[in-house]
Amino acid sequence: MQAARLVVGSSLRGVIASPLLSTQRNFSNTEHATRSPEDRYEDVAQLFSDVKLKVRGSDEAVLDSYTQFVQRAATTLNLDISGKIVIPMHIEKRTLLKSPHVYKTHRYQYELRTHARMLQLRQMTGNTADIFFEYIQRNLPEGVSMSVEATELESMPDYLTRAAMENSS
Secondary structure (H helix, E strand, O other): OEEEEEEEOHHHOOOOOOHHHOOOOOOOOHHHHHOOHHHHOOOOOOEEEEEEEEEEEOOHHHHHHHHHHHHHHHHHOOOEEEEEEEEEEEEEEEEEEOOOOOOOOOEEEEEEEEEEEEEEEEEEEHHHHHHHHHHHHHOOOOOEEEEEEEEEEOOOOHHHHHHHHHHHO
């Protein structure tokens, strides 16, 4: 199994940071001209057994609205949503002096509250993942960041399959 990770913030909305979202494709005919017709269709599609989508933001109402949007988009594409998890709020407190010099007892205290949600999706193909992640990334609201962690299923290598067959007989 192989895990791929994607982190997208609101300032990186147009940047593609993962092979899951790669939009650069080679559409030239040189690849198909050098391969036989039988070999062209032997490419195995990517399969993801588990995809964890984490969404973070400072405004809870915007975050809830966006997670509902993501859930509606997933049900439209017939994706298996195994659950929505509300991650506990993270509070970071910072204390600053009101005056830069003498008055140490006079201070301001600021809180940075970060709300987070996690959606778990199961059994996705590579093409569906490309379409789904590109769509929800384009509709990512300001102040919300998204990270994706996907577990990819891969076929067992031939040398391991042969070794297992030899050991079992």
